[in-house]
Every structure is written in structure tokens, then in C-alpha cells.
Amino acid sequence: MVLEAVACKHCGQAQQVKRYGTTRAGTQRYRCFDCGRTFVKIYTHKARDPLVKAQITQLGLNGSGVRDTARVLGINRNTVSSHFKKK
The missing domain is CATH 2.20.25 (N-terminal domain of TfIIb)
Known part of the structure; x- marks a missing residue:
């Protein structure tokens, strides 16, 4: 072991x-x-990973839209928008 x-x-x-x-x-x-x-x-769900959450924030600060961020990261757009609402 x-x-x-x-x-x-x-x-x-x-x-x-x-x-x-x-x-x-x-x-x-x-x-x-x-x-x-x-x-x-x-993580079983990709959006729960802290590294993905950091990427969501980084892409949002660089001017990427919600749909574009979701497409690039491979997660749902509702997840991205709820992350922005929390911040």
C-alpha cells in the first residue's frame, strides 16, 4: 500500500x-x-473545481460573455451567470 x-x-x-x-x-x-x-x-461536476471558478472570473474580467465562457470551459451558461451574480 x-x-x-x-x-x-x-x-x-x-x-x-x-x-x-x-x-x-x-x-x-x-x-x-x-x-x-x-x-x-x-470533482464529478466540472464547475465545482476551484480552478474552473478562477477561470470563470478571469474570462469575465477579460470581457468574455456568459455564453462564450460557458462554451470555452464546457459548463452550463446558468452556472457561469450564477457565479457572476455571487461575485
Whole structure:
């Protein structure tokens, strides 16, 4: 059995990350005890990934429209517009 270090997707810390249950879909959740946030390694929905959320914000700041952003990232346009409303 090989143990691999899992780095936090939010703060990058690898030493304070522990397993923290499972999601409804059955994938393993992790919790970073340094920043206190939970995450999974591979998201089932693409729009839940923090990297995709950062890309939505970046494309919006560069003047891309909602439909264009959704087409480029491969997610629903309603997801993009709700992300903009939250920001």
C-alpha cells in the first residue's frame, strides 16, 4: 500500500491534509486543518473545481460573455451567470 501526499487545493499545504469522509457519490473527501476547508481530488461536476471558478472570473474580467465562457470551459451558461451574480 502506497501513501501519496495530497496537497490542499486552496492553500497548497500537504502536511495538514487528512481524509474527511465521502461525498454522496462515494468519492473521498479531504480536509485541510491548516485553512479548515474541505475538497475532493477529482470533482464529478466540472464547475465545482476551484480552478474552473478562477477561470470563470478571469474570462469575465477579460470581457468574455456568459455564453462564450460557458462554451470555452464546457459548463452550463446558468452556472457561469450564477457565479457572476455571487461575485
